Amino acid sequence: MExxxxxxxxxxxxxxxxxxxxxxQIEAIAHRFxxxxxxxxxxxxRTGLSGAGLYLIIEGEALIRIxxxxxxxxxxxxxxxxxxxxxxxxxxxDVEAAxxxxxxxxxxxxxxxxxxxxxxVMYRMLQSEARRLRTTTEWKT
Amino acid sequence: MENVDRPFPPGQYxxxxxxxxxxxxxxxxxxxxxxxxxAVISQDEAPGGxxxxxxxxxxxxxxxxxxxxxERGTREYEWYxxxxxxxxxxxxxxxxxxxxxxxxxxxxAEMEAALVAFTERAGVQVRYGCRWTGTRRDDDGGFVxxxxxxxxxxxxxxxxIGVTQPWVPSIRGSELAAHYVETRPASSYRDKRVVIIxxxxxxxxVGNGLLPWAKELTLVSPRPVQLELLPQSPLRLRYLQPYxxxxxxxxxxxxxxxxxxxxxxxxxxxxxxxxxxxxPGRLEFDADDVILATGFKAPLQDLRxxxxxxxxxxxxxALNPFFESISAPGLFFAGNITAGSRGIRKHGVGPNSTxxxxxxxxxxxxxxxxxxxxxxxxxxxxxxxxxxxxxxLRELSCAPExxxxxxxxxxxxxxTDGGLRDEGIVPLEHFLDAGGPDAVCVAIEMxxxxxxxxxxxxxxxxxxxEHELPTHxxxxxxxxEYAREVEAILAAARF
Numbered sequence: 001m002e003x004x005x006x007x008x009x010x011x012x013x014x015x016x017x018x019x020x021x022x023x024x025q026i027e028a029i030a031h032r033f034x035x036x037x038x039x040x041x042x043x044x045x046r047t048g049l050s051g052a053g054l055y056l057i058i059e060g061e062a063l064i065r066i067x068x069x070x071x072x073x074x075x076x077x078x079x080x081x082x083x084x085x086x087x088x089x090x091x092x093x094d095v096e097a098a099x100x101x102x103x104x105x106x107x108x109x110x111x112x113x114x115x116x117x118x119x120x121v122m123y124r125m126l127q128s129e130a131r132r133l134r135t136t137t138e139w140k141t
Numbered sequence: 142m143e144n145v146d147r148p149f150p151p152g153q154y155x156x157x158x159x160x161x162x163x164x165x166x167x168x169x170x171x172x173x174x175x176x177x178x179x180a181v182i183s184q185d186e187a188p189g190g191x192x193x194x195x196x197x198x199x200x201x202x203x204x205x206x207x208x209x210x211x212e213r214g215t216r217e218y219e220w221y222x223x224x225x226x227x228x229x230x231x232x233x234x235x236x237x238x239x240x241x242x243x244x245x246x247x248x249x250a251e252m253e254a255a256l257v258a259f260t261e262r263a264g265v266q267v268r269y270g271c272r273w274t275g276t277r278r279d280d281d282g283g284f285v286x287x288x289x290x291x292x293x294x295x296x297x298x299x300x301x302i303g304v305t306q307p308w309v310p311s312i313r314g315s316e317l318a319a320h321y322v323e324t325r326p327a328s329s330y331r332d333k334r335v336v337i338i339x340x341x342x343x344x345x346x347v348g349n350g351l352l353p354w355a356k357e358l359t360l361v362s363p364r365p366v367q368l369e370l371l372p373q374s375p376l377r378l379r380y381l382q383p384y385x386x387x388x389x390x391x392x393x394x395x396x397x398x399x400x401x402x403x404x405x406x407x408x409x410x411x412x413x414x415x416x417x418x419x420x421p422g423r424l425e426f427d428a429d430d431v432i433l434a435t436g437f438k439a440p441l442q443d444l445r446x447x448x449x450x451x452x453x454x455x456x457x458x459a460l461n462p463f464f465e466s467i468s469a470p471g472l473f474f475a476g477n478i479t480a481g482s483r484g485i486r487k488h489g490v491g492p493n494s495t496x497x498x499x500x501x502x503x504x505x506x507x508x509x510x511x512x513x514x515x516x517x518x519x520x521x522x523x524x525x526x527x528x529x530x531x532x533x534l535r536e537l538s539c540a541p542e543x544x545x546x547x548x549x550x551x552x553x554x555x556x557t558d559g560g561l562r563d564e565g566i567v568p569l570e571h572f573l574d575a576g577g578p579d580a581v582c583v584a585i586e587m588x589x590x591x592x593x594x595x596x597x598x599x600x601x602x603x604x605x606x607e608h609e610l611p612t613h614x615x616x617x618x619x620x621x622e623y624a625r626e627v628e629a630i631l632a633a634a635r636f
Binding site: 007008009022023024025027028030031032034035036037038039042043046048049050051052053100105107108109110 | 311362364398399400417419459461467483486548586588589605606609
């Protein structure tokens, strides 16, 4: 039997990305952006299709697929879609749900105002990007 | 309650539809048109669903133009009439028939009358006074619905049960406040200080209704009013008078961005304690009445126990493009619960599934899908190659399904051994992700600046390409420049 789900505000408050925000700020974010849920195998980002957003994973796993090959997996607290949004480019990969996946969706056009409004979230995203870059660099050497 | 004249006695049916609001009525009518055997049960005593009671201040938010440049009753007219259900001759375009034209949106009573008339003229039968009380799976992969009258076994169940249960966020002291559904007659708020928690439609609806009565009115919620997002929002300008009074500096009306910490008793009244979200600091609002206009959730009863997972803070079930639970196959949803099917949300734009204008088309898509799962194929007429471009441009210009369900429903023409064929109205997400034969899909979309434009998607060899066409100041997408562009897209794809 499925247990009553935690309130979305509580779920967001547990994410490292939002660790520096007040409860009121997290409530404002929860009211401003929608929670989205995807079934296992459901596609979220599509190679070459415009209009995608930034997704913050609340629960479950997403996988990144390029030319049919799985290249990476992301879990709770991680995010995807930022490269296309920040660079204004079309996604170069498909992203699909590896499990039942629960995300907060920030539409592409709202990402810049969101990050500028919450610089501590931007800083923590930069830290995540740095860790991803380090992993890639280590793998190459 | 037992009466031999009541239709649909307990027993075995291919499909059981629960609910007699517009979602249930539309689904039943579409299933009947397709020849799908089904029962409709409802706990109510008459058709209408939520419109028997809501909106409290008696006026809907979506328009119906009794006179339009196209003939009433045609498919094109549906674009002008967002409140009628889709019926056959005699049962279509009923909302304008009951409107007194005081406004271009019907009153609650006019809407209810139109739904009663639809039930009669379309011949939709319902077993009223039959309350769904429980659900279980049977051994054959179907379901058993338990009701006051007995058990209904079915392959598929369609729940058109509305999003009608009050939803309240976890606010300390919320039990001291009344929910929107408990709002009293406006005159009873005379000379009162009223705090309304919320800034969506129901909050502004109540706020607008109380403006002539309350001595002080405050709307408070964490999210600011974002007028620039209005084209993508269900919020209606005509409810925004409290907001207008506030931004113009009018006295006694406030619209505040703050998260509610608690509601407490104070000096014989109530006090709302809140912390600013777009400004730093705390505020306390003294009030005689606090109304929670915080929205609704679907009354899912025991469906979570069958695996139905939810979205939007546990309010409604998460649905696939055909309005089936993403986690409990065989359980479908109709009516405004179809907002749980989110689509591809290109540019963050979602479907208009919370209102009749959108979910009437969702019902038809659902019915066609259920019919096919039961082995009933619908006709797919062939299309001559020379007619494809004019056909697609006509759809882009005036198909109500595409214009109302932007970036959600599309018109598809596929390539088969025997030539081209019209696949009808198809969820865009399904077209993009499910694979299939070479095909073209057209849709109407909206960009982040609320510019409306046509889009063409081509599937060739399993790969999708996207073509966004320019907009037009009066949305006339049938001109020669559009014809040339669509023809070039099809030719490049070797259609």
